[in-house]
Amino acid sequence: LCSPLGWQSPNVDSENILLEYFKKEKDIVSILKNSSGEKFEINYDNHVKMNRKSGELSTMTIENQDIHSINTTTDCLISKVNETVNKICQQKHDYNLTYFHEILRIIEEEVKSEPTQKRYTFTRKYEIDLSLYLFQRASVKFKEMHKAFKRANDPVHYLQCKKDDFFMSFKISCQGATSIKMFVDFLWKKLTPAVSSTIRKNMALKIAGDIRTTCRAFSENRANLEKHILISLAEEENFDNYCQYLHNPRIIF
Incomplete structure (x- = not known):
């Protein structure tokens, strides 16, 4: 845009x-x-x-x-x-x-x-x-x-950032089979961020599932969650926090 x-x-x-x-x-x-x-x-x-x-x-x-x-x-x-x-x-x-x-x-x-x-x-x-x-x-x-x-989105900046990658690809293609170790290192460098991101994403889903299973407040619908939040706020006996939640519920999270 x-x-x-x-x-x-x-x-x-x-x-x-x-x-x-x-x-x-x-x-x-x-x-x-x-x-x-x-x-x-x-x-x-x-x-x-x-x-x-x-x-x-x-x-x-x-x-x-x-x-x-x-x-x-x-x-x-x-x-x-x-x-x-x-x-x-x-x-x-x-x-x-x-x-x-x-x-x-x-x-x-x-x-x-x-x-x-x-x-x-x-x-x-x-x-x-x-x-x-x-x-x-x-x-x-x-x-x-x-x-x-x-x-x-600047082509010059993009090419500048990718310069090392392009050079490594060219070097690997020129050296052939003798560059297997270099290729593995290059591949590992590129795969590590993607693998880490995927692991974090999957773990987040698993943790969320465990929370829904083990925590009663998160095990049902939104109305049930809000009920537990209101009970928790009432137990704190802090009227300011209660008012803040009514005006801006997201502040609790």
Whole structure:
């Protein structure tokens, strides 16, 4: 997958995408220009708007439960974006500007999720500041991903890496039967990584099978596993861990 418009720096793409996405916001050009996006800290006055009390004109006051919920939601959102970016990089494709749109989609879904709408809502400034932070982090990885893709698909680089192999093959073909030992060494060098990978893969399947057989929590379906997880969390008597699991179940694994 290549960028549809050809290669362009992720930094440039990220700025253009944010300008388009937040184009209705006042002074967005100045905000993007003056913000480095290197870190993100929650400012409850600027990033959160408390809702009005039911049937009243006055707004709710932020409480500890709100602060905990806000921090948990933010941590889960950042974790989800980081996980998405890492998965993209693992695919070993070339950089594509649509990856930034995927990040925005995740942010929008989390910000507008039902749990965050009851007592408070996140402001647009929260979305802007958090998007800047996440885009900045993603840009670094997307640059590295592009460089890796370019190296892997560069014919000159590929031939340079294979130079020793080609020379060894040529040497073996020239020396004939007297080069059996050399051929065995060459073959062993090439087979060892593949054999090791196959062994690890098969062992992983065997270990997973043994776990399902010997561990009751893993022996049935997903609902049964979740039941055991909830029981374990309840036995710990740690409410924070319990809340984290409800917001982001993958954190347990």
